[in-house]
Amino acid sequence: MDMKNIKIMVIDDESIVGKRLKPALEKTGAQVETFEDPESALAHFYENPTDIVVTDIRMDKIDGIEILDRVLAKSGQTKVIIITGYATVEIAREALSKGAFDFIAKPFKPSDLRVIIERAAQDLTP
Amino acid sequence: MELLNLFKRSVSGKSGINELYLDHLRYIKLLENTRIIMNLFGDGQEKACGEYILDVHYVTAMVEETIRVLGTLVFDACVMRNHGGDALFHQWDDQKKRAGKILLSVQNGSWLQGSSGNEDPEYRLLKDVLNWFDPEKGDKKSSVMGFVREIFNHIMTRTCTVPFPFTDMPALAIPCQGIVHRIHFLPVGDETPLSGKSSVEASDCRPLRVMFRDSPQNAITSDSGLAHVRWAAVMNGPFMSLGFREGNRILCQVDICLSGERDGDYVFVFMHDRMIPEPLIPLEFSTSKINDGILAWCYDRPAAVMDDTLALLGSRLFSTPLGLEQILSDIRR
Numbered sequence: 454m455d456m457k458n459i460k461i462m463v464i465d466d467e468s469i470v471g472k473r474l475k476p477a478l479e480k481t482g483a484q485v486e487t488f489e490d491p492e493s494a495l496a497h498f499y500e501n502p503t504d505i506v507v508t509d510i511r512m513d514k515i516d517g518i519e520i521l522d523r524v525l526a527k528s529g530q531t532k533v534i535i536i537t538g539y540a541t542v543e544i545a546r547e548a549l550s551k552g553a554f555d556f557i558a559k560p561f562k563p564s565d566l567r568v569i570i571e572r573a574a575q576d577l578t579p
Numbered sequence: 580m581e582l583l584n585l586f587k588r589s590v591s592g593k594s595g596i597n598e599l600y601l602d603h604l605r606y607i608k609l610l611e612n613t614r615i616i617m618n619l620f621g622d623g624q625e626k627a628c629g630e631y632i633l634d635v636h637y638v639t640a641m642v643e644e645t646i647r648v649l650g651t652l653v654f655d656a657c658v659m660r661n662h663g664g665d666a667l668f669h670q671w672d673d674q675k676k677r678a679g680k681i682l683l684s685v686q687n688g689s690w691l692q693g694s695s696g697n698e699d700p701e702y703r704l705l706k707d708v709l710n711w712f713d714p715e716k717g718d719k720k721s722s723v724m725g726f727v728r729e730i731f732n733h734i735m736t737r738t739c740t741v742p743f744p745f746t747d748m749p750a751l752a753i754p755c756q757g758i759v760h761r762i763h764f765l766p767v768g769d770e771t772p773l774s775g776k777s778s779v780e781a782s783d784c785r786p787l788r789v790m791f792r793d794s795p796q797n798a799i800t801s802d803s804g805l806a807h808v809r810w811a812a813v814m815n816g817p818f819m820s821l822g823f824r825e826g827n828r829i830l831c832q833v834d835i836c837l838s839g840e841r842d843g844d845y846v847f848v849f850m851h852d853r854m855i856p857e858p859l860i861p862l863e864f865s866t867s868k869i870n871d872g873i874l875a876w877c878y879d880r881p882a883a884v885m886d887d888t889l890a891l892l893g894s895r896l897f898s899t900p901l902g903l904e905q906i907l908s909d910i911r912r
Contacts, residue, residue: 560633
């Protein structure tokens with residue numbers, strides 16, 4: 454699918470992630486929305502589902518696994534990419550077994566995430 | 580090879596040999612932990628360039644891991660040299676206090692204050708941690724890397740009470756400008772360290788083969804009339820340790836791991852000031868001065884570069900007088 458038609462949602466309660474990822478991912482031509490509060494993000498997703506969701510796995514209110522479950526329950530077409538931290542690679546593997554498209558471990562370069570996102574975009578049905 | 584497996588390998592029943600073997604294993608572990616510290620510092624420096632998406636957990640994990648590994652280094656150093664370790668423990672306490680302040684600032688949220696301009700607080704915190712590591716950014720001894728240097732100052736002055744080396748062990752002899760380097764190999768496990776003239780080339784020990792690859796002469800020779808410099812070596816899977824002492828004092832120690840895995844391989848050298856080290860150390864090495872000599876290390880290089888560097892070091896080490904005639908004369912006195 455053409456990147457210009459792709460909508461991406463980034464969910465991470467660390468403000469630095471959304472702040473830095475938004476301009477970096479917009480370079481692909483995609484439309485990017487960022488959320489620090491996972492509940493607000495899910496509420497927004499129910500109203501306006503996106504093609505790709507990039508979510509941190511460790512958050513206070515709702516963790517990334519629950520985000521994954523709820524997103525896929527609402528929209529099975531959406532590709533969910535999990536951001537993991539230092540000690541959560543095992544949980545990321547669990548996420549893959551539950552249907553996540555891929556995961557990336559922090560710290561990472563935005564260009565590394567862009568590669569995964571472009572792969573996810575190719576996997577989307579037009 | 581896992582260190583635990585190396586521990587399980589039997590050595591000769593001689594208690595002195597056991598002592599040398601355990602010292603060899605402890606030193607390997609110490610070098611591996613030192614490498615963890617260097618990798619943490621190097622990784623942090625790379626991330627601090629600003630191109631990465633990181634969060635505060637990356638920084639706090641780095642601080643916690645640093646303190647854990649420093650504690651292991653201090654403990655091992657105090658086992659290897661069992662006196663004079665109080666100062667190290669005091670310094671480790673200071674390091675823990677420094678780390679504790681950083682972690683507390685994250686817990687109470689004060690790390691978020693004082694950000695200026697476009698700098699994210701995560702990056703500012705990371706830079707604070709890197710400044711704590713870097714001896715060039717403050718008090719040299721209170722930095723993490725300065726403290727690691729202090730740990731090596733402590734262990735490189737350890738003394739060995741074992742009669743050293745054991746002259747009935749198999750030896751490699753390398754004539755060199757009026758003296759003969761005799762390298763005695765400690766028996767480890769079922770291996771016969773050297774059993775014939777072609778043993779170096781045929782040896783299973785890759786560090787040994789590589790180190791003497793370019794040496795002008797290497798042969799098993801009987802004692803000649805020449806003065807001997809006696810080295811003790813331990814070959815242990817991918818590891819080799821080679822040491823030369825004047826009495827109880829370490830004058831030169833070379834520790835090598837060549838497994839073919841870039842992440843694990845290293846060559847680490849200590850040379851006492853008396854060994855005239857500068858011309859010996861190939862340019863690929865990083866060096867650091869400590870009280871009585873220099874430390875030099877080479878790692879994170881492609882296998883071919885590691886091989887060439889080690890061969891060059893071996894060739895220089897065993898074809899250079901090194902001021903050994905004077906040292907031998909002092910030993911005889």
